[in-house]
Amino acid sequence: MNDSGNVYKQHETIAVNTEAKSAPIGHGRPWMDPTIEPFIRVEGVSKHFGDFAAVDRVDLDIYQGELFSILGGSGSGKTTLLRVLAGFEEPSTGRVVIDGVDMAGIPPHRRPVNMMFQSYALFPHMTVAKNIAYGLKRDGMRKAVISERVADVLDLVQMSDFGPRKPAQLSGGQRQRVALARAIVKRPKVLLLDEPLGALDKKLRESTQFELANIQYKSGITFIVVTHDQEEAMTLSTRIAVMDQGRFPQVGTPTEIYEYPETRFTADFIGTINSFEGSVESVSGSEMSVSLPALDMTLQVPVKNGISNGDTVCLAVRPEKIWISTSPPETADTAVLTGTVEDQGYFGNLSLYRVRLETGEIIQVSAQNRERQSERMIDWDATVHIHWDIASMVLLKE
């Protein structure tokens, strides 16, 4: 991770942010500690189907005990990468190393890896207990040990009473728990989860999300979660790899990904962002001035490597970083823009406004609804003043 994607106006802000990103080395952030060996190394892995590269030369280091998410839309290659890790697909190029062992040529049933399938893939002809016991049986464990381990893991996922049931007799949420239990009962070195919460309804997903993180913490197993749900990835993960067209535009902690997106894809994919194209007018020392025609203003931002006069750059700011009010703000260290509310969306806890500036540019602003609707002043066609801290803007690569 580097700081170059961030734009700071004031020197102090840089100091604060740099510290926040590098402070606690080691504990809880093994990727910051150069002395710790990564547990899983993905080195230059590609997977081609005909001419199409589902996964395209990716590198990834994942550390022991992480809850690592691979976040991407459908067709981004995330499931293919997971299947490469599980051994269902042989990579076309590159290699996968798990706990120091090169996985090349090792079939799925000999890998120290278990997978929780998106479809759960519970054996319909076996009871819950038999489903869970299956992997242990294959390892040739004694019956007494197996039933003990099965009981333990059923307890962990709070399904103790469901051992004799068949999968068809369970609800979606219960099946999800059984699938998780079956995947962790062998105590794999790595657990791969393909859209683990994808089939659950929203409410259940929210509660299960925390439970999943809790089980990960208790079991100490390294989790690699594939998901298309940014919210799920944000709340669950130690780190997120954003995936697009078989590549990783960015890998980082949820905060890094959200607050300091490096590319326009990442910024757009995770949350909403207002981005403005501009051209670099002058570079002087550590700062450069960028003119943004959409806002009709010129901003001073820190220089990023490789940028010179006349380059086109993209500056972006998230909707919640913008203040909006009907009266001009009294103190603002930056230019205040004026516009009219063209549209608004009420979400209960917050409202989203689409503000049209005099230049014609539309900016999305979100605001907490601290007051009741009837008492709020901002309405359709209201003239509003918006402004934001330039330090909360980010410079994006295309």
Place this chain on the structure above:
Amino acid sequence: MNTLVKSSDRLVRFVNRRLSGRAVNQLMVRIPYIWLLLFFLLPLVIILKISLADPVMARPPYTPMFDWAAGAVQWFQGTLDNYRAIFNDRLYMYTYWSSVKFASVSTVLVLLIGYPMAYAIARAEGKWRTIFLLLVILPFWTSFLLRVYAWLGLLNTYGLINKTLMGLGIIDAPLEMMYTDFAVYIGIVYSYLPFMILPLYASLEKLDGDLRDAAADLGAGPVRTFIDVTLPLSLPGVIAGSMLVFIPAMGEYVIPTLLGGPDNLMIGRVLYDEYFFNMDWPLSSAIAIVLLSLLIVPIMILRYFQDKEAAA
């Protein structure tokens, strides 16, 4: 096609106008029952009735069971002699046994050949799958009888197979393949293979690939995965296919007649002979009823276990 749909629409509208919706529904529900009653139950009852009669030189060649006089049944006459004859004659009993043997061995052979084929078709890519399925169904476009006759040409003493083998110098004298058990098995296996492949394919194709992956992921090698997951989940297809092969093979007449010799007895042939050559309708009816019972018993047992499985 379109005009067919249109005219059937018109018919439905016409019927609807004449009858209330409820009556139409009732009729629709009953049509299959009426069909079964007329074309399955009634003939069965007639056969049962004939099997309880004595043969006579008359037309029809059996004694009437009821004596109708003044519009009422005067007396009822039935005999179990035909059944006694079957059970006391070692030839009939041997023939039943022989039929069961031919049918079950053939079913096992068809299953062993059909399963890998169905599996390969189910695992093939979309385009190939259609082609393979078409190839399986293709023989149905030719008459069954002709296809069995074709085997005569292949298996004959101076048929294609013997000529080829002798031409290649592999054998000196022709193999005796015709009119043997071997020929009957070839005929049954060849003819009934599609009936095994299609239901097997249907259940294998439904099988979720994730389940195989899950078994592999949990430590099962390919063989183990097949035994633990693929095979048990394709069992409905195995049972359906085996029934579709075993039941008609039991009563098979054409194949043992054309390809088998006098020693390769099957009950279908005996039945035919009793009926057409000996004109003993009551005895052949009794043979048919016993055959039916032989077939119904395993089906009933199977259904019982299936119901128990479903209830569990």
